[in-house]
Amino acid sequence: MDTSLSTFPNLCKQWRQRRHLSQLHLAETAAISQRHLSWLETGRSQPSREMVLRLADAMEVPLRERNTLLNAAGFAPQYLESRLEEPHMAPVGEALTAILEHHMPFPAVVVNRKWDRMMANAAADLMFSLVDTNSGQTETKETFNLAEATLAPHGLRRYITNWETALPMFVNRLRSEALASGETSTIAHVEALIRSAGELPDNPPAPEPLLPVMPLELDIDGLQLSLFTVMSTFGTPQDITTDELRIEAFYPANDATRSFFAGTKE
Template sequence: MATALDSRDARDPSDEFGVLLRRWRRQRGVSQLDLALSAGTSQRHLSFLETGRARPSRYMVVALAGALDVPLRDRNTLLASAGFSPAFLARRDSDPDLAAVDAALTHILDKQEPFPAIVIDRAWHLRRANTAAERMLAFLAPDGLPTAADGSIDLAAWIFDPDGLGQWLLNRDEVLPHMARRLGPSAPHWAAGGGAARGGAAEVEDAAPLPPVLTLDVSKDGVAVRLFSTITTLGEPQDIALHDIRIESFFPADDASRAVLEAMARG
């Protein structure tokens, strides 16, 4: 009797694995030879994996995903497509294992006062914010912010909405293309839908080279602030949710902006 190990048909999960692997390799702009060398295999074997003529081991799936810097969530998808169980979990915020990480995030956000700091995921859903960020968001969006399907604040939708942040953003022709690049594949959708940079997705693709440090210049009701940001990630996260998060800290780009933020903190 034929078994799953010696019989191949259109439903073989490794066929799907080959499609996904080739898609990730092309998205990263890596040749078969370069990927094979990085993963410690041969170009011939990699070619067989992509076409479904060979089946990957669990070790090989992990090695290829690591060489391609595939996000943890998508590494699980690659493993499943090859018939293996997931390697990474997404713990709940209440999980005791996350207590130390939660404390670290709280420490970073608190120490950023009186300047804004936020925690976002890779889709730019707002996960946490310090008091300074809450003040700034309340000032710029007094009627509230759009929400995602999970109930979190959808910063991407607000940023590219011409009636959202766009109406207060003085240098939107510089900032929005940069934001779109950071968002990745979903950027053209948001840019076109929100009318980013007067030309939508087309202008995002044709954007001029960015300056060394891009500032966020906002002005509302006579209050002007110029900010630049730094981005912090967790080192070697093994949890899907933690792998997705970014801590973005905003700093005043000049003395006048610093004075405004300090004044806002004093109420």
């Protein structure tokens, strides 16, 4: 491994290019001179701790990778990675629980950066209990990975009737989020999930009329559900765990699906 690639100048330049920013644009956003930024990227100048954090904020670098930038510049990490069970994370856990319960009777789940399910409401448990996401596996995994369950031919994908349209869009979303994270292990994890899904359809032409959301059409042994999802994140996270959590809320796309989750009969 070439350790020179993990120096601050290289990492800073990589993040700038990943965000499609020119030196001038980044310098203006970070309120520094373009010349100073150029010297930082060539190693001619050494950044202060405050400068590392200022540039990271300007480039919207995830908290986990901000620690990497700080370490590369010779500073101690700024951000902790806490477990949700830790006492100081209780307000976060309570907020997530409230959001999940408020979304009832419709499904909602909390996933981490690798799409492992961390929390779910009763409606989500019901929806996933209706499908066999472990069919064809030799053993049942303790961690439910929503991306794997969606992509795997033996999992949720078997019940998706519009999979030729939905799955390519989901794959693009997975890749986009992984690349935006800048974390090598997350990118590798997502690419491994995509490869395990086997051959996937190419991106189809946009349907007409074009909907504002892409519905997920399910046929579960004759039970037909039509849903779309909305992703939410914490606005000002100060902990790596909080920064990487996402809430995926499912909404009904038709009256029949709304009635099913509401527990009423048509």
